[in-house]
Amino acid sequence: xxxxxxxxxxxxxxxxxxxxxxxxxxxxxxxxxxxxxxxxxxxxxxxxxxxxxxxxxxxxxxxxxxxxxxxxxxxxxxxxxxxxxxxxxxxxxxxxxxxxxxxxxxxxxxxxxxxxxxxxxxxxxxxxxxxxxxxxxxxxxxxxxxxxxxxxxxxxxxxxxxxxxxxxxxxxxxxxxxxxxxxxxxxxxxxxxxxxxxxxxxxxxxxxxxxxxxxxxxxxxxxxxxxxxxxxxxxxxxxxxxxxxxxxxxxxxxxxxxxxxxxxxxxxxxxxxxxxxxxxxxxxxxxxxxxxxxxxxxxxxxxxxxxxxxxxxxxxxxxxxxxxxxxxxxxxxxxxxxxxx
Amino acid sequence: xxxxxxxxxxxxxxxxxxxxxxxxxxxxxxxxxxxxxxxxxxxxxxxxxxxxxxxxxxxxxxxxxxxxxxxxxxxxxxxxxxxxxxxxxxxxxxxxxxxxxxxxxxxxxxxxxxxxxxxxxxxxxxxxxxxxxxxxxxxxxxxxxxxxxxxxxxxxxxxxxxxxxxxxxxxxxxxxxxxxxxxxxxxxxxxxxxxxxxxxxxxxxxxxxxxxxxxxxxxxxxxxxxxxxxxxxxxxxxxxxxxxxxxxxxxxxxxxxxxxxxxxxxxxxxxxxxxxxxxxxxxxxxxx
Amino acid sequence: xxxxxxxxxxxxxxxxxxxxxxxxxxxxxxxxxxxxxxxxxxxxxxxxxxxxxxxxxxxxxxxxxxxxxxxxxxxxxxxxxxxxxxxxxxxxxxxxxxxxxxxxxxxxxxxxxxxxxxxxxxxxxxxxxxxxxxxxxxxxxxxxxxxxxxxxxxxxxxxxxxxxxxxxxxxxxxxxxxxxxxxxxxxxxxxxxxxxxxxxxxxxxxxxxxxxxxxxxxxxxxxxxxxxxxxxxxxxxxxxxxxxxxxxxxxxxxxxxxxxxxxxxxxxxxxxxxxxxxxxxxxxxxxxxxxxxxxxxxxxxxxxxxxxxxxxxxxxxxxxxxxxxxxxxxxxxxxxxxx
Numbered sequence: 024x025x026x027x028x029x030x031x032x033x034x035x036x037x038x039x040x041x042x043x044x045x046x047x048x049x050x051x052x053x054x055x056x057x058x059x060x061x062x063x064x065x066x067x068x069x070x071x072x073x074x075x076x077x078x079x080x081x082x083x084x085x086x087x088x089x090x091x092x093x094x095x096x097x098x099x100x101x102x103x104x105x106x107x108x109x110x111x112x113x114x115x116x117x118x119x120x121x122x123x124x125x126x127x128x129x130x131x132x133x134x135x136x137x138x139x140x141x142x143x144x145x146x147x148x149x150x151x152x153x154x155x156x157x158x159x160x161x162x163x164x165x166x167x168x169x170x171x172x173x174x175x176x177x178x179x180x181x182x183x184x185x186x187x188x189x190x191x192x193x194x195x196x197x198x199x200x201x202x203x204x205x206x207x208x209x210x211x212x213x214x215x216x217x218x219x220x221x222x223x224x225x226x227x228x229x230x231x232x233x234x235x236x237x238x239x240x241x242x243x244x245x246x247x248x249x250x251x252x253x254x255x256x257x258x259x260x261x262x263x264x265x266x267x268x269x270x271x272x273x274x275x276x277x278x279x280x281x282x283x284x285x286x287x288x289x290x291x292x293x294x295x296x297x298x299x300x301x302x303x304x305x306x307x308x309x310x311x312x313x314x315x316x317x318x319x320x321x322x323x324x325x326x327x328x329x330x331x332x333x334x335x336x337x338x339x340x341x342x343x344x345x346x347x348x349x350x351x352x353x354x355x356x357x358x359x360x361x362x363x364x
Numbered sequence: 365x366x367x368x369x370x371x372x373x374x375x376x377x378x379x380x381x382x383x384x385x386x387x388x389x390x391x392x393x394x395x396x397x398x399x400x401x402x403x404x405x406x407x408x409x410x411x412x413x414x415x416x417x418x419x420x421x422x423x424x425x426x427x428x429x430x431x432x433x434x435x436x437x438x439x440x441x442x443x444x445x446x447x448x449x450x451x452x453x454x455x456x457x458x459x460x461x462x463x464x465x466x467x468x469x470x471x472x473x474x475x476x477x478x479x480x481x482x483x484x485x486x487x488x489x490x491x492x493x494x495x496x497x498x499x500x501x502x503x504x505x506x507x508x509x510x511x512x513x514x515x516x517x518x519x520x521x522x523x524x525x526x527x528x529x530x531x532x533x534x535x536x537x538x539x540x541x542x543x544x545x546x547x548x549x550x551x552x553x554x555x556x557x558x559x560x561x562x563x564x565x566x567x568x569x570x571x572x573x574x575x576x577x578x579x580x581x582x583x584x585x586x587x588x589x590x591x592x593x594x595x596x597x598x599x600x601x602x603x604x605x606x607x608x609x610x611x612x613x614x615x616x617x618x619x620x621x622x623x624x625x626x627x628x629x630x631x632x633x634x635x636x637x638x639x640x641x642x643x644x645x646x647x648x649x650x651x652x
Numbered sequence: 653x654x655x656x657x658x659x660x661x662x663x664x665x666x667x668x669x670x671x672x673x674x675x676x677x678x679x680x681x682x683x684x685x686x687x688x689x690x691x692x693x694x695x696x697x698x699x700x701x702x703x704x705x706x707x708x709x710x711x712x713x714x715x716x717x718x719x720x721x722x723x724x725x726x727x728x729x730x731x732x733x734x735x736x737x738x739x740x741x742x743x744x745x746x747x748x749x750x751x752x753x754x755x756x757x758x759x760x761x762x763x764x765x766x767x768x769x770x771x772x773x774x775x776x777x778x779x780x781x782x783x784x785x786x787x788x789x790x791x792x793x794x795x796x797x798x799x800x801x802x803x804x805x806x807x808x809x810x811x812x813x814x815x816x817x818x819x820x821x822x823x824x825x826x827x828x829x830x831x832x833x834x835x836x837x838x839x840x841x842x843x844x845x846x847x848x849x850x851x852x853x854x855x856x857x858x859x860x861x862x863x864x865x866x867x868x869x870x871x872x873x874x875x876x877x878x879x880x881x882x883x884x885x886x887x888x889x890x891x892x893x894x895x896x897x898x899x900x901x902x903x904x905x906x907x908x909x910x911x912x913x914x915x916x917x918x919x920x921x922x923x924x925x926x927x928x929x930x931x932x933x934x935x936x937x938x939x940x941x942x943x944x945x946x947x948x949x950x951x952x953x954x955x956x957x958x959x960x961x962x963x964x965x966x967x968x969x970x971x972x973x974x975x976x977x978x979x980x981x982x983x984x985x986x987x988x989x990x991x
Contacts (some may be wrong), residue, residue, distance in 0.1 A: 115897025492672030632797035
């Protein structure tokens with residue numbers, strides 16, 4: 024399985040240095056993503072999912088972040104062993120990332136088309152460098168190239184279902200709605216044909232209807248374009264709409280991971296169960312929402328036992344002494360909890 | 365870390381010790397203001413020489429231990445003259461900035477909070493004032509009023525408050541849309557109370573940073589006005605007037621025009637450093 | 653189309669402001685003394701009573717204020733700014749002779765300000781928090797805090813008296829012929845005559861005053877640009893550009909700077925105000941025959957018509973440059989243009 028996976032993170036730990044002590048944002052995380060797979064990392068704010076995402080694309084500012092241990096293997100290459108210049112070559116064309124606020128992710132002074140073109144050009148120049156193609160420099164060739172590029176931009180806009188792409192390409196970002204801007208971001212990211220697209224809360228800033236559209240688009244595109252997606256979100260319901268597998272994160276660790284149907288029908292970890300209970304659902308009309316007791320832990324102090332113990336309704340003495348390991352329960356369903364050992 | 369019981373004073377102390385700029389700026393400004401106060405209160409007595417007494421040393425003498433800034437053509441000690449003129453600039457700039465701050469804050473906050481006709485009128489009026497270069501307008505007014513330090517101060521007062529009004533208005537607009545203002549209004553509190561208790565206190569801090577740097581600006585303009593001779597009261601010394609009077613000695617006795625000019629620059633730098641640092645401190649306080 | 657409407661709106665505002673300025677100068681001119689004759693003629697009023705009476709009739713000085721204001725405006729629109737007894741010619745003519753010189757200095761001052769201010773701002777932004785940044789900040793702080801006359805004196809000492817590089821004053825060196833007057837700008841006129849010797853000499857005389865002005869003002873450009881660069885580098889779109897895989901140089905020079913420069917344009921309108929203020933001192937110290945020096949002379953001789961007319965003209969220049977800056981801003985920032 025390991026050779027076939029696009030991404031293989033093993034025992035990754037990342038901490039942030041701060042004046043009052045190191046904050047361990049990612050604690051011994053291991054996960055893998057296969058081709059054409061949509062994996063979702065789900066957890067509340069501060070659980071480390073964004074840090075994980077940024078570390079995969081190499082955009083973690085260090086300082087204050089530092090890698091404590093582990094490897095990030097992308098198509099067999101450990102990204103952590105690369106120099107910044109080498110790592111940059113992976114960004115965009117191998118691993119792409121889109122962020123939470125579509126309203127501010129596009130450069131306001133450049134037209135949409137130009138920004139997309141920049142992405143396309145970057146990819147073709149990198150391809151040429153690796154394949155050492157000869158470039159035809161005749162004026163006719165460059166004119167053909169220009170109309171080719173224009174067509175490529177329109178293709179990208181069509182790919183993400185932006186209406187009237189011919190005119191949209193000449194518009195400025197502020198003329199587009201949030202949903203449309205996010206589609207442009209997705210299109211721009213996929214235009215570089217990455218093998219992995221990381222989406223950090225891509226729909227959180229959008230209204231519910233647009234949210235559903237964008238999610239559906241992303242899922243559909245994954246089949247069309249040869250890519251995998253890591254969807255980072257705090258909303259389990261969002262993840263359930265399009266993910267193949269879900270990794271539930273808490274305080275920097277993966278506490279449960281598995282196939283989406285499995286997870287929803289047989290949630291194992293008490294935290295997962297708590298999250299599921301939080302989802303307002305029409306069928307449970309009349310019942311009160313059950314929030315999870317307590318609050319997120321302080322990541323500066325690393326307790327000896329399970330980090331969820333203070334909030335867990337099934338806590339025992341064992342849970343406070345040592346941290347439960349992630350063990351395989353059935354097939355690909357893994358959980359880190361003494362309840363299931 | 366100094367801890368003081370009164371929370372307001374504690375806040376001020378924290379602002380002033382926020383970073384190196386504020387600390388350095390505060391020291392310099394405190395020294396300058398202290399010098400101004402001392403000279404203003406004690407008069408000639410604290411100075412090494414009588415500033416208008418002639419022939420205390422050989423005329424046009426170069427800087428030395430007895431006369432750190434040299435002497436001018438009438439044999440007067442330049443150092444004493446410069447020191448003696450300190451309260452003028454400091455006093456004028458503090459008064460101008462202080463009054464402009466108050467007037468501007470009140471007008472601007474009311475305009476920003478209330479909007480409507482008052483707001484429009486204020487904006488147009490300040491537009492017009494901004495169009496005329498401050499110095500030129502000050503000169504025109506000063507010419508009409510006649511020479512003299514107080515007249516120049518009046519001239520400056522008339523034209524100096526618009527930036528404060530604009531600033532206050534902008535801040536008031538921002539603050540007015542915050543939730544706690546809506547809540548206050550919804551609970552029936554009258555406009556005046558909302559203005560004085562909720563709006564004003566929150567717009568003051570960023571304005572203070574601007575005001576600090578602005579003191580330096582007034583010093584430059586005032587020095588410029590006195591350079592142009594609008595405040596001549598010979599033989600009493602004035603920084604700007606000294607520069608223009610000694611200008612012709614630039615080659616033969618360069619210390620004469622340069623020292624007063626440098627002193628002006630240093631005073632302005634001091635207030636700029638403090639103001640810059642305060643601006644960063646206020647930004648940090650707002651985010652944190 | 654959006655641009656046209658924008659320009660028209662700004663133009664309307666400019667006219668309104670000018671009207672306000674006219675009112676102010678008018679009020680000032682009539683506040684000088686209860687006897688308007690004294691205001692307009694100064695001491696000459698008492699010395700030449702018949703001339704004064706004629707003058708009073710011509711300028712309607714004995715009629716009610718609003719009538720006077722009407723004639724004042726009419727006069728302005730016809731180009732009549734009053735008569736200067738001290739200069740011996742109509743004020744408009746005197747301004748026509750001196751204003752081009754001031755504008756020349758202002759022009760080169762702006763160029764110097766941008767040449768010095770922008771690169772320094774870019775460097776301070778790029779190497780932020782390092783030695784370069786602190787050095788640049790100290791430099792511009794010194795510049796901005798120094799009164800104009802200090803900078804002028806400073807330049808005089810270094811460039812003229814120590815290194816003998818540039819002349820100490822005047823518009824042309826003695827003996828250099830003045831070009832025949834076509835536009836009034838000796839820079840342009842000498843070029844039109846193909847008199848390159850005069851051209852170079854005129855330029856040499858412009859450098860010092862404009863440089864003195866620029867040194868006092870470039871700090872604002874540098875400071876604003878630096879702050880803007882830092883702010884832009886923290887934005888989401890820069891982060892997204894990095895995620896695209898672009899290299900840091902492209903990100904800084906193409907994506908970031910293009911956005912940061914917008915703030916410099918907004919500053920342009922403030923700049924002219926400061927520059928106009930500075931010309932008073934620069935022209936005095938360098939004895940450059942511009943409108944600033946004219947104003948200073950008018951001050952010492954209490955030539956009220958000149959003082960007020962120059963105030964009005966300066967205001968008009970500032971309003972015009974603000975308008976130009978606003979238009980430039982609309983060109984540069986697409987959001988403003990298309991609203």
